[in-house]
Amino acid sequence: MIRTSFAVSALLLAICGTASAADNPALKKCMDSAETTLAMVTCNVKETKVQDARLNRAYKTALGAQEGERKKQLQDVQRLWIQYRDANCAFVGSATGGTIDQVNGSGCVLDMTQTRAQELEDLVGP
Template sequence: MKRFTLAGLVLLVSASALADECGNATTQLELNDCAAQQYQAADKKLNATYQAAYKRAAAPQQALLKKAQQAWIALRDADCAFIGSGTEGGSVQPMIVNQCLAEKTVEREAFLASLMQCEEGNLSCPLSP
C-alpha cells in the first residue's frame, strides 16, 4: 500500500511538472512532445493498474484479462489511427493521435481500477475484494 501511495505521489508531481511545461509549449513540435509525454504517463499508470488487477485475478481470469487487454489495445490503436487520419501527413497528426491514445488510456485505467474497488457480493465484478 505504501508503494502505491508513493507511486501515486510521484505521478502527481510529475504530472504537475508536465502540465506546467506543456502550458508553456508554443511550437507544434513542443505540443507534439507534450502530447506524447502525457500518453506515456497515462500508459505507465495503466500498466501498473493492469499488473495489480492481473495479480488479483484467479488463474483462469488472468488469461481472460490478458485477452481483453490485448483486444482493447488493438481497438484503441485502430480508433486513434482513424481519429488521426484527418490530419494525415500534417505536423499536428502526432499530437492528435497521442491525445487520443492518452484519453483512451486514462479511461481504461479508470475502468481497471474500478474493478479493484468492487464491494463484496457484487457478482458482476470479476475481481474479489
C-alpha cells in the same frame, strides 16, 4: 477550404488538448507553453509515459485479483484493447492530413491510456 480545415483542426486540438490537461496540471502547464506541433506532441508523449506506467501497475494488480477463466479473459481483453487503442488513435491521427494530426493522435493515445488505467484500477477498488 483551407480555412475550414484549419478551423476544424483548431477545434479538434481544443477538444483533445483539454480533455487530459483539465485534470492534469503538469500537462496543462506543458501544453500552455508549447508553441509548436512538436512541443505539443512531446507534452502528450511525456504524460502518456506516466499514464502507461499507471496502466501497467493497474493491470498487474487487476490480473493478480482474477482467478481461472477471469484471468484469461482479462489478458485477452487487454490485448484487444491495445489493438483497438492503436487502430483508433491512428485513425484519429490521420483525420486532416495536416500536422495537427500528430497532436490529435498523441492526445488520443494519452486519453485512452489514462481512461483504461482508471478502468483497471476500478476493477479492484482503491
